[in-house]
Each structure stands twice: as structure tokens, then as C-alpha cells.
Amino acid sequence: MGPDGVASLERPLNRALYACVRGAIQDGSLAPSTRMPPQRDLAAELGLSRNTVMFAYEQLLAEGYLTARTGSGTFVADTAPERFLHAGVAATPHAGTSHATTAHATIAHAHAAAPMQGLSPRGQRLIANASASPTQWGAFMPGVPDLVRFPHRRYAQIAARLWRQPHPEWLSYSHGGGLPALREAVAAHLRVARSVRCDASQVLITEGIHQAIDLVVRMLGTPGETAWVEEPGYWGIRGVLEVSDIGMVPMPVDAEGMTLPASGDARFGYWRRPAPRFIFVTPSHQYPLGAVLTLKRRRELLEFARREGSWIVEDDYDSEFRFSGQPIPSLQGLEPDAPVIYIGTFSKTLYPGLRMGYMVLPPAIAPAFQTAHAELYRAGHLMTQATVAEFMQAGDYAAHIRRMRPLYARRRAILAGLIERYLGPGALHAHTSNAGLHLVMRLPDNADDVAVAARAGARGIMVRPLSRYYMGPSAERGLLLGYACVPEEAIAPAFQTLLECLLA
Numbered sequence: 001m002g003p004d005g006v007a008s009l010e011r012p013l014n015r016a017l018y019a020c021v022r023g024a025i026q027d028g029s030l031a032p033s034t035r036m037p038p039q040r041d042l043a044a045e046l047g048l049s050r051n052t053v054m055f056a057y058e059q060l061l062a063e064g065y066l067t068a069r070t071g072s073g074t075f076v077a078d079t080a081p082e083r084f085l086h087a088g089v090a091a092t093p094h095a096g097t098s099h100a101t102t103a104h105a106t107i108a109h110a111h112a113a114a115p116m117q118g119l120s121p122r123g124q125r126l127i128a129n130a131s132a133s134p135t136q137w138g139a140f141m142p143g144v145p146d147l148v149r150f151p152h153r154r155y156a157q158i159a160a161r162l163w164r165q166p167h168p169e170w171l172s173y174s175h176g177g178g179l180p181a182l183r184e185a186v187a188a189h190l191r192v193a194r195s196v197r198c199d200a201s202q203v204l205i206t207e208g209i210h211q212a213i214d215l216v217v218r219m220l221g222t223p224g225e226t227a228w229v230e231e232p233g234y235w236g237i238r239g240v241l242e243v244s245d246i247g248m249v250p251m252p253v254d255a256e257g258m259t260l261p262a263s264g265d266a267r268f269g270y271w272r273r274p275a276p277r278f279i280f281v282t283p284s285h286q287y288p289l290g291a292v293l294t295l296k297r298r299r300e301l302l303e304f305a306r307r308e309g310s311w312i313v314e315d316d317y318d319s320e321f322r323f324s325g326q327p328i329p330s331l332q333g334l335e336p337d338a339p340v341i342y343i344g345t346f347s348k349t350l351y352p353g354l355r356m357g358y359m360v361l362p363p364a365i366a367p368a369f370q371t372a373h374a375e376l377y378r379a380g381h382l383m384t385q386a387t388v389a390e391f392m393q394a395g396d397y398a399a400h401i402r403r404m405r406p407l408y409a410r411r412r413a414i415l416a417g418l419i420e421r422y423l424g425p426g427a428l429h430a431h432t433s434n435a436g437l438h439l440v441m442r443l444p445d446n447a448d449d450v451a452v453a454a455r456a457g458a459r460g461i462m463v464r465p466l467s468r469y470y471m472g473p474s475a476e477r478g479l480l481l482g483y484a485c486v487p488e489e490a491i492a493p494a495f496q497t498l499l500e501c502l503l504a
């Protein structure tokens with residue numbers, strides 16, 4: 001993506017410089033109060049343009065790693081975000097690092113070690129657009145379930161019993177899409193809870209949705225083809241598509257979910273010929289705004305994909321958590337033989353570090369995918385799969401989801417109530433539905449949501465700026481707030497801090 005030109009060449013370099021200075025601050029090589037070299041000097045020393053250095057400094061200033069003191073220069077902040085969050089864990093700063101010459105040497109050393117130069121263009125694009133947060137826990141980290149309530153004793157009991165007499169095969173590589181018992185359990189769950197049309201032979205156990213998307217694109221895509229992605233949409237898809245050289249066409253989302261262009265529409269030309277190879281969609285709970293894809297759009301999408309030979313990839317990342325009304329059935333199950341690859345994850349229902357998810361494939365391509373999965377990733381983790389299978393078969397999985405649902409519903413209601421009380425009813429995004437692990441708080445169109453998120457991060461509040469979920473310029477401003485991982489009593493104080501960051 002992105003036209004070749006000076007701006008696109010400079011971006012990876014400023015990201016690389018930003019990353020190496022941030023790394024040096026995080027590991028203590030650059031101690032608090034260290035004076036940073038003037039931008040002009042650093043640019044000359046590293047052979048970079050002034051702009052490159054300026055963008056890197058600006059990002060570090062916005063995120064609170066650096067502070068500027070008028071007239072005296074730029075310094076490493078005393079409360080750089082990670083140090084603030086992990087007090088006591090940060091590395092001890094090296095003695096005597098408070099001279100600009102030391103900062104020079106540290107940055108030059110780190111920069112020389114940064115692998116950016118040798119990266120392929122696609123590797124550079126991936127790093128330049130890296131979006132995963134370095135912190136994954138705390139109020140209001142979007143998308144993270146309550147990890148304290150995970151029934152670890154029960155899980156450990158099952159795991160301990162299996163480990164007392166492990167089946168030797170379970171300690172070896174996996175083949176054929178994963179442990180049959182888990183594939184059976186997943187198929188049974190999806191048929192009942194998500195109305196997915198499947199049996200175990202169509203199920204493939206993955207290391208999460210990212211891996212599933214990677215496999216889909218490698219197996220069915222050819223460089224140069226295009227994919228429709230939701231606008232705004234899940235940033236994680238973009239990285240995978242970037243490295244596969246699949247072009248992305250952002251499809252705006254409205255209150256009915258992803259829009260489809262009608263002929264005569266200005267966007268028609270994007271897909272008229274050739275049609276997109278893939279359509280990535282979150283029909284049950286559009287990510288991040290929350291709309292549900294209407295039945296009419298579902299039918300249109302299926303009809304379009306059948307006609308044009310496109311694959312719909314249904315990302316059903318958090319649909320177990322809907323707090324009112326009926327569960328929204330999957331798109332995959334709406335019609336027999338739908339051109340849909342259904343993907344899901346245990347990241348929200350169990351825990352993200354488990355790195356386990358699943359895909360349901362049409363019968364004609366399932367065996368090829370199962371073979372490819374073993375060829376590409378040398379799959380394994382059968383002991384973990386056996387544990388999860390038993391956890392599901394014994395009813396613990398369904399019970400855990402049942403217990404978490406009202407808990408998350410209450411947390412959501414508390415947070416939504418605070419947003420409405422302090423910022424007015426319009427501040428909750430209009431597409432927001434009563435579901436999932438996060439909600440979207442709107443900010444005025446001229447607000448700098450990236451700066452607000454950086455200020456909040458520096459005070460230990462993790463939020464994501466809505467504008468970062470857009471590929472194009474017509475971004476709405478707002479913040480994604482995850483409530484599922486925040487205990488009830490911690491919601492109001494954390495929100496208070498966030499308000500202070502908003503007003504700062």
C-alpha cells in the first residue's frame with residue numbers, strides 16, 4: 001500500500017528511530033532527565049533527514065517518553081509511560097547517563113542495531129504501521145476479558161490430570177487441523193451458540209485469528225489481488241494483508257454494518273473488475289463501532305460473493321457476549337454452501353495469551369487448509385488442546401461464559417452511564433450495541449484523539465484512538481474503552497483520570 005515517494009520512504013525510518021529511542025528509554029539505557037541531542041545534530045550523525053528525526057521526536061513527546069523544556073532542550077521524561085505503569089519493574093538506569101553525548105552514543109548504537117535497513121519492503125511496511133500496544137492489561141484496555149476471573153483452578157486440575165499420564169502423541173506435532181476431540185467440541189459449540197453449519201471435519205484449530213487470516217490469504221490469495229476491509233476496521237488484518245501484497249479497499253461502515261457499493265457509486269470502480277478476492281467482515285458486532293450487519297446486507301453480500309467468486313471471511317471475535325436481545329446468528333449459517341470462511345477465537349472467552357482460535361472451512365477446501373497449516377506453521381500444542389477440549393466437554397466453558405456475561409453487562413452499564421453523565425448522551429457512539437468487551441466514546445471532530453490516548457497512557461489509562469482504525473482521512477474522533485477487564489469499583493476512578501486527560 002501507499003505510493004512510493006519521499007514521504008513513504010521516510011516513514012519507516014522515523015518509526016525505526018522512534019522504536020529504538022523508546023526501547024532505550026524503556027530498558028533504562030536512556031535514564032530519566034537525560035538531555036536528548038538536538039535534532040539537527042542527531043540527523044547529521046545518523047545520516048537521516050531533519051524531518052525523520054523531527055517526526056520521531058514528536059511521537060515520543062506525544063506519548064510522554066520525552067519532555068521539552070523551553071529554551072533548554074528535550075529530555076527523557078521522568079515518568080515515561082511504561083516506567084509509570086510498571087513501577088519497580090523498570091531496569092535500573094545506568095549511572096552517569098545525563099549527558100547529551102551519552103544519549104547520542106546510545107541512540108546511534110541502537111539505531112545501528114535496528115534491523116530496518118535490511119528489511120524487505122513488505123517487512124518495512126509491516127513495522128512502519130505496527131499497531132499492537134506494548135501494554136496489554138489495565139483500565140481501559142480494549143478487547144481484553146477479565147483475566148482474574150478465569151477459572152484457573154479448574155483449568156489447572158484438568159491440565160494436571162492430563163499431564164500425569166500424557167498421551168505420547170500429544171507431545172508431538174499436530175496434523176490434520178488439531179486434536180479431533182477439540183474440533184468436535186468446537187463444532188458442537190458453534191452449531192448451538194453461533195448457528196454455524198459445520199461438523200468437526202471442517203474445523204481447523206489455529207493460534208488465533210491473526211494466524212487464520214494469514215492462512216486464508218496465503219492459500220486463496222495471489223499478490224496484486226484486493227480485499228475489502230471495513231472502514232473503520234480491525235487494524236490487525238491490515239498487517240497480515242500488507243505482507244501478503246493484497247491491496248486493501250476500505251468499505252465505509254454505517255448503522256447497518258459494512259456498506260456495499262451500488263453501480264454508479266463512486267467506489268464502484270474499485271471492485272468492478274476484478275472483484276475483490278476477499279471480503280473481511282465482522283457481521284455480528286462490527287469492530288470497532290458495534291453495528292450488526294442487517295439481514296438485507298447479509299443476503300446482498302452473499303449474493304455478491306457468489307456471483308463474483310469472492311471469499312467472505314467472517315471474523316466472529318466476541319459474539320458470545322451479547323447482553324440483551326437474541327444472539328445474532330453467524331453469517332456463515334444463513335445459507336447452505338455459503339462462500340464464507342468463519343473464524344473465531346478463545347482470546348475473549350478464555351484468555352488472549354492462550355493463542356488459540358478456530359476456523360470453519362467449506363468441506364471442499366478444509367483438507368487442503370489442514371495440511372497447509374501443518375506445513376506452514378509446524379503446528380503443535382496438542383496437550384493444551386486436550387485441556388481445552390475437556391474444559392468444553394465438561395461444561396466449564398459454557399459455564400464460564402454464562403458467569404462472565406452479566407459481569408461484563410454491569411461493567412458496560414456503569415461505564416456507559418458515566419460517559420452519558422459527564423459528556424452527554426451523544427458521546428456514546430450511535431452504532432454501539434449492547435454487546436462485546438469495549439465501547440466507543442465519541443470526541444468532537446476537531447479533537448486529537450491520538451494525543452488524548454497518549455496523555456491517558458502516561459497516566460496508566462489504556463485507551464485506543466478511534467481515528468487509528470481508519471485507513472482513509474475521513475476519520476471520526478473518539479476513544480475505544482474496554483470495560484471487561486476493569487473491576488466495577490475501579491471504573492469510576494479510572495474514568496475520572498481519563499476525563500482529566502480529556503480536559504488537559
Ligand SMILES: Cc1ncc(COP(=O)(O)O)c(C=O)c1O
Pocket residue numbers: 143207208209210211234236282287315317344345346347352356357
Ligand atoms: C475484530 C478482531 N478480530 C481479531 C482479533 C484477534 O484475535 P486473536 O487474539 O485470536 O488473534 C481481535 C482482537 O482484539 C479483534 O478485535
